[in-house]
Amino acid sequence: MPHADKNILFIMCDQLRFDYLGCYGHPRLKTPNIDALAARGVRFTRAYVQSPVCGPSRMSYYTGRYMRSHGSNWNNFPLRIGEPTLGQHLKALGVRNVLVGKTHMTADDEGMERLGIPKGSVIGVEAAQCGFEPYERDDGLHPSRPGATRPAYDTYLEEHGFPARNPWEDRANSGLSADGQKQNGWLLAHADKEANVPEEHSETPYMTRRAMDFIREAKEDGRPWCLHLSYIKPHWPYIAPAPYHDMFTEADVQPAIRSDGERQNPHPVYGAFMDMRVSRNFSREEVRRRVIPAYMGLIKQIDDQLGVLFQFLDDEGLTDKTMIVFTSDHGDYLGDHWLGEKDLFHEVSVKVPLIVVDPSKEADAARGTTCDALVEAIDLAPTFIEHFGGEVPRHIVEGRSLKTLLRGERPPAWRQVAISEYDYSMLDSRRTLGRKPDECRLFMVFDGRFKYVHAPGFRPMLWDLQADPHEYRDLGDDPDFAAERGRLKEHLLAWALTDHNRITMSDATIETYGPARQMRGGILIGYWDEQEVAEARKAYGIE
Template sequence: MHRPGRISRRRFLQGAGAAAAFPLFSLPAGAGDRPPNFVFILTDDQRYDTLSCAGHPFLHTPRLDRLARDGAFFENAFVTTALCSPSRASFLTGKYPHRHGVRDNNTPFPAEARTFPRILREHGYRTAFIGKWHMGTQEDPQPGFDHWVSFPGQGVYRNPVLNINGETKRVPGYITDILTDLGVQWLRERPAGPFCLYLSHKAVHSDFIPAHRHSGLFTDTIIEPPASIHDTLEGKPEWLRQVKRAGPGAEYREMAELVRNYCRCLAAVDESVGRVMRTLQDGGVLDNTLVVFAGDNGFFFGEHGLSDKRAMYEEAIRIPLLMHFPALIRPGMRVREMALNIDLCPTLLDLAGLAIPGDVQGRSLRPLLAGRKIPWRDEFLYEYDWEPDARRRPAIRGVRTERWKYIEYPGSANISELYDLRSDPLELHNIAYFQPGTRIEAEMKERLGRLTQGIPAPRSGPAGA
């Protein structure tokens, strides 16, 4: 099979200069003619606060903490849709769901889509996808990857059946360990040249089944309900009263055990990250490799009485985002600017010195990683389309700024919401209900109207759901 030519050092520098109007970083000593490598590690349903470096009260994540200590910790990272498949497609393409077309968990990823692995491969990178693809029922190898390991849908935690380069095989063991084994193996045996590994974990999607070695963790840990579980829902949209609600006290005991198992699953993810980093170090490529760790969306554990994700409250839309790249990132960097999942694709292409497709909606994070103070986004659009699989959750369009959040439910009778995140971080007091007609409400409605101009109306359910 014909392989495109490898990127030369000269071409890398020329492309990087054309792609960005800020100084090139210096590759580490000994990097020679090598453009940067990329390792993207994605978890499923991981909340932004489930890292010890993010202040979690009992979860210990030393390997992930190392990424933050030696690299960059994004304090305000978000997804544009808090749902697995749309978010995953946004990471790959740098586009919103209304543009890439994957607007629910049942839509397959379009074969013609331009993704960062596909573009990197066209320019000489060796690429591998290992893990959870989760778009429609796709499990067979997808365009843009030299090496492929996946499974249909959500997969299972134990003894999974994997599709390895088009052939199915049952592999005994625990899924996080298996995917890590295969990722490490590929890193060690890959052909020479620049590479991109996308390691996509099943964890920590429900059912939260931990590895046997972690099943005893946190047994005696007391799990307190979140403060917003006491939300009375006064002044909130009707749909919140129609979904199954989690309550405090004795009602929370079952959810508390789910939290324990969720954190037990993350213990294996943390170990996985350590193994990948050690493999890069042993192979002499760690200093020339951008390692990105992120979650595809957050998760509710009783906030506002909710479980799952989808809604536009902070626990669902915020994600962990860590980056390690000694060639560019100073250790211990804290990035306060708002980063989105659609920023990954342009960031990787920019660092590789490649042109970013004109229809990409994200921005390269490279200047922020270089420590530059530049004009940055002060708002972003959130979108969610109604799904038959979640009938009681209405379509959503919203806008978030650093301080304010405004939410509408198009095609339904649910009232709008407006929150001052500075004075009301738990999102309990809906200003649009208690103090309608304020100047800030008008301003946020105008922002949302501008951001949604020309975008197709969201799919809404029967009877306005």
């Protein structure tokens, strides 16, 4: 069983780019609390998510398995009943796995009904919440339809004097014009408005307080915990409360990472993505200048709230007992590469910030360091299991524990490539390209220099990040790089053929099988006579 004085605070932001933090090199956005966290732990410089979209990325974080394995390929694609989750692994160790904030989990209602699992039962709740104990779940998209369940944050806003049809949308994520008219925060044109709610009642401080509420209660409970504090921001709607709404200006907006050459005869999938409405708008400089200051303000608010939270851990005497992890589910193009949203594999989308503070003495040598090993989102699940003293079930969890890296050591056989996947069947691009839903898969293989994208039905994409760090030149059809494309495709093939569905039989159990076990069970296959059996029994040490 784990020690009662071991905990994990697992912080995730939504749609936070790795390069929009001070410690990752942003020249204008200062994030002293996140930077201080990096100074106490290890900052990973090459961390990649398993899919650059919320739902499948998070399902990979929460299961330790690739998208191809868990099958939740897009937002609101249910995670099938029976898929093992981090919560189940930790529960077996006596650890509470608790949620405050967002998961984007959709329950497999059909599967639970088929198996006769009541939604309100302990098993039903765990299955519906991706293995989390939902202290407070809020995915940040509050429904307005009649009969829909209202998240607690809506009730909170009403109780504090902010009534509305949909308080989340009409107050926390909308602004006001000069004459007092509501300005819809969904619209990019209104990103410069002050959110129509005081800062202390906006989403980020609210979720921070709810996390502290849980930690207080858990301290009395005494059991070890893993708290997933999953912030909704800086994900759109891009609108921030005062004073964060005008803390940054157009002067703070960095030049877009894009070239005119990218729009000249692009890969068909890339071209279709550039033609989406969100991409066309973010390709306009006036849109970037309007939205990015708000995006930066939302990040600054998160950093300030983390300062409050970290001080709280100090005051409660929990800092030295708590592993702290800070990351994101994916990035945000913000007009880079002529794209909006996060639907492809450029660094600004698929690479994420990852900072881990291991409080153990064994990690002292690595404090304040950076690590350039290729790590993946699925590596957190095995890291958490090991932190609480468990053994990682290798036939289920596909990630690799970061424990050794957190102690400043490099394992002798670390991964050679990082893998990410994308299913674009839910985008209008599918129709633009004339593809069927099962023909819309993309696969990224990155070896630290060359990034290869396999696009079934089309030629591949390839970038050389050593020669072209901004990923401007697609080498997917350049004959001089045929060998690199072939080499990385072999990595993809090897990964694709790796067994990933044998989750009910462990390697250790398989290793116990063999002739001796068969003989002990009275199974004699292929023996000629009694003498041969007797000799075998003696050789196997069977009396």
